[in-house]
Each structure stands twice: as C-alpha cells, then as structure tokens.
Amino acid sequence: MTRRSIGIVMNGVTGRMGYRQHLVRSILAIREQGGLALADGTVLWPEPILVGRNEAKLRAIAERHALTEWSTDLAAALARHDVQVYFDAQVTSERVQGIEAAIAAGRHVYTEKPLAEELAEALRLARLAEEAGVRHGIVQDKLFLPGLRKLRRLVEGGFFGRILSVRGEFGYWVFEGDWQQAQRPSWNYRAEDGGGVILDMFAHWRYVLDEIIAPVRSVQCLGAVHIPERVDEDGKPYDCTADDAAYGIFELEGGIVAQINSSWATRVFRDELVEFQVDGTEGSAVAGLRRCRVQHRATTPKPVWNPDLPATEDFRAQWQEVPDNADFGNGFRVQWEAFLRHVAEDGPFPWDFYAGARGVQLAELGLRSWREGRRLDVPELAR
CATH class of the missing domain: 3.40.50.720 (NAD(P)-binding Rossmann-like Domain)
Known part of the structure; x- marks a missing residue:
C-alpha cells in the first residue's frame, strides 16, 4: 500500500x-x-x-x-x-x-x-x-454532528409534513474572569478584535438553516452587551465592546419562521448546549449536538392548561428517541x-469560501438590523 x-x-x-x-x-x-x-x-x-x-x-x-x-x-x-x-x-x-x-x-x-x-x-x-x-x-x-444529521434525515424523509417553525437555543454562562476564570478568550468580547456572538454564531445558523431546513430570506436581530466589563487573561479589567447575546428572527423560504437565541450570559436548563425544535404539520423534533427526539402527529397528546393544579404529565417522556443507525464520528x-x-x-x-461568505453576510445583516431596529432582506450572493 x-x-x-x-x-x-x-x-x-x-x-x-x-x-x-x-x-x-x-x-x-x-x-x-x-x-x-x-x-x-x-x-x-x-x-x-x-x-x-x-x-x-x-x-x-x-x-x-x-x-x-x-x-x-x-x-x-x-x-x-x-x-x-x-x-x-x-x-x-x-x-x-x-x-x-x-x-x-x-x-x-x-x-x-x-x-x-x-x-x-x-x-x-x-x-x-x-x-x-x-x-x-x-x-x-454542525452539519456533521449526530443530532443535526438525524434532523436532516427527518427533513429529507418528509417526517414533518409542512415545516412551520424552528426554535433554537444556544449558549451558556461564560464567567466574567474575576472570581472564576473565563472559558472563552477575552478577544471574544472586543469588537475591535473581531469578537461578538453575532459574528461568531450567525455564520453557524446560516448554514444550519440553509442546508437542513430552508434558505434564509430575511433577518431581524436584537443584540445586547449584558456583561459590560470582564477580566482578561492577565487579571486586568476591560470594557466589553462586542455583543455577548443575540436574539434573532429569521424568515426562511416557504414562510418558515426561525427564532434563535444565542448567549454567553445564560445558564443552561436543557439537555445540550444547543437545541433546535422543528415543528411541522405532521410532527415535531428536538435536536441537539448528539440527540434527536420526535413526536409524531399520531402520538401527540392533548394537554390541558390548568394553572390551579400541578402538572401531572411527563412531557419529555412523550417523545421518542431517533436511533443513530450509523457511526457518525467526530x-x-x-x-x-x-x-x-x-x-x-x-x-x-x-462548503467553499462562498458558503463562508454567506455566513458573514448574515452576521453583517444581523448587526445592521440591530443598529437600525428593522427587518432586513437577505439577498442572493453572486459568485
């Protein structure tokens, strides 16, 4: 050989x-x-x-x-x-x-x-x-992670019927660096060094939405600097000039609405650091980095809202795990x-540089949407 x-x-x-x-x-x-x-x-x-x-x-x-x-x-x-x-x-x-x-x-x-x-x-x-x-x-x-590969398999197999919406939650608490060391480098929180959660994460959300669900057609974004001061690797305080959270609404082709929250100033109460819930006329799925669970139309329960009584249903138990059926690898x-x-x-x-440019485009439009306080169309990029 x-x-x-x-x-x-x-x-x-x-x-x-x-x-x-x-x-x-x-x-x-x-x-x-x-x-x-x-x-x-x-x-x-x-x-x-x-x-x-x-x-x-x-x-x-x-x-x-x-x-x-x-x-x-x-x-x-x-x-x-x-x-x-x-x-x-x-x-x-x-x-x-x-x-x-x-x-x-x-x-x-x-x-x-x-x-x-x-x-x-x-x-x-x-x-x-x-x-x-x-x-x-x-x-x-993220296109190659087990949870999202299972989600893509569901989309391609027609599991959802007509897809209505996507809801994504990403993030975790990044320590400020004073009494506990930060998990991310300080440059992430300085705009002058290319930091910011919008520039970082909207590039991800562009290819996840485009390739798994449907092309992104518009964006409306609200950014925030929730933690205005952090402490760097040398123990010196610095002003945060880049956004550490972003709340985005994306309209996809076919009228699908996606909402994705991205934050380095949130504490995790979900099974994985990122999760996407996709709802369709025939069924729904919740996909993370590794796991993916589904609830089909035929097995959807009929919950009753009663604020006067404690909930007796185990809602998570009503979902079915999607099997790997393959060795996904890293x-x-x-x-x-x-x-x-x-x-x-x-x-x-x-996934060439033009795919990379589409991610930068969405981040740039997200930042502009935040500054201008309005929804912006996402035009096709000419090669």
Whole structure:
C-alpha cells in the first residue's frame, strides 16, 4: 500500500478549538488510524506543521504529541516545498492576512469561520482563491454532528409534513474572569478584535438553516452587551465592546419562521448546549449536538392548561428517541477528511469560501438590523 504525505500548515493550534478539535481530534486522529485511505488504494498521511506567535506554547504542544515541525514564521512555513494545505484557526481579526498569504503561496486553504469580519472581504478572498486555482473550504462542523444529521434525515424523509417553525437555543454562562476564570478568550468580547456572538454564531445558523431546513430570506436581530466589563487573561479589567447575546428572527423560504437565541450570559436548563425544535404539520423534533427526539402527529397528546393544579404529565417522556443507525464520528474530523479528499482526489466539497461568505453576510445583516431596529432582506450572493 502506497503512503502519500500531505503537508498542512496549521495556524492557531494554541487556541482551544484549533488544538482540541482540529489538531488532536482530527489530524492526529487520522494519523492514529493509519492515515486516510483514498479511492485508488493510496493512504494519505497528514504531516502537520504547527504555526503561531507563542514559541513556548508551540514547543509544548509539539513535544506532547511527538511532533517535530513547528514555527513562528508563517511565511517560511508556507514556502516549504512539502506544504500543500493551509489551515487557519486564528482570532478572527488575523484571519484574512493569513489566508491571503497562503493563497499567494499557491496553497489550498481550509479555515475556521467566520471567513472574515466583513462580507466584502469574504467575497474578495473567495475570488482570490478562484483566480489562484487553489481549493478552498470553510469549517461548517454542525452539519456533521449526530443530532443535526438525524434532523436532516427527518427533513429529507418528509417526517414533518409542512415545516412551520424552528426554535433554537444556544449558549451558556461564560464567567466574567474575576472570581472564576473565563472559558472563552477575552478577544471574544472586543469588537475591535473581531469578537461578538453575532459574528461568531450567525455564520453557524446560516448554514444550519440553509442546508437542513430552508434558505434564509430575511433577518431581524436584537443584540445586547449584558456583561459590560470582564477580566482578561492577565487579571486586568476591560470594557466589553462586542455583543455577548443575540436574539434573532429569521424568515426562511416557504414562510418558515426561525427564532434563535444565542448567549454567553445564560445558564443552561436543557439537555445540550444547543437545541433546535422543528415543528411541522405532521410532527415535531428536538435536536441537539448528539440527540434527536420526535413526536409524531399520531402520538401527540392533548394537554390541558390548568394553572390551579400541578402538572401531572411527563412531557419529555412523550417523545421518542431517533436511533443513530450509523457511526457518525467526530464532526470536525469528518469534514477534515472530506476536504483532504477534495484536495487529493477531487472529492466533492460544497462548503467553499462562498458558503463562508454567506455566513458573514448574515452576521453583517444581523448587526445592521440591530443598529437600525428593522427587518432586513437577505439577498442572493453572486459568485
């Protein structure tokens, strides 16, 4: 069996997502399974080159995983003859510059979302990549999570009849950093550094709604800065200039109404950190990251509202679990494998920079809707 190496510059692996999901649970997991088998029998072997600004952190990660290739010099890493792919998991404000350098070096590019802070920049990157003839892809991990794959299966199977509405709840309490350490980096709460829940999460909601339910046609958004001051990684207080919560209403094709709350200032009282309830004429479903439960029209009970008596029904017990019926695997790794096949053997990969631009578009319109206090149409993007 022939083994073929593919060099991957991974920029931003000292961050939480870059390290856990992309390096450890995707690239290193592919190596642990013996590489990625291609259709012609060749085994593709990822060779990660770790890049970042903190030499000590890079060295520590490399030593922990017996890796030898790391650098604080992005230009030198991109210039290596054995590099074919550039991956970006940096802070949002640094992403465009890194991707531009990779495209100029003729490297295929796979990146975390959002692709850019502004739609014009996202479209410019997409056109630059096309003109350079390099493959380009955006992380859209939630499409590959078990709960949402089950939900998609229900939609494609016609389970809901006519879909009426979607209700989404996402978020958790991010500690302010004073008496307990924050779970998210401080840049997330500074607009000048590309922070904000709208820019971060609306890119997710765009592809979830577009690809699983129906295309988004309009948005009305109310943002908030619920926690005006936090404490950074060095113990210094700072003013929060980016939104930490967003309350969005989206009209989808066919008159479907979606409501999604996104917040880093809420405490969790649900089964998973994100859940979507889809209601249709024939049935309903509640899907999270892993689980999906349904209630069909034929088994829908008839509850009676009586505020004078305690509820006696166990409402959750009236729903049925949707079985896995497949081995889903880690969602990030599944998409990594698809992108590597796209590069190595021209496998299908529809989640390109234009898909990333659509996410940026919805975030940009959401922020504008908040500023102007009105509903905005979401126009089609020309390629």
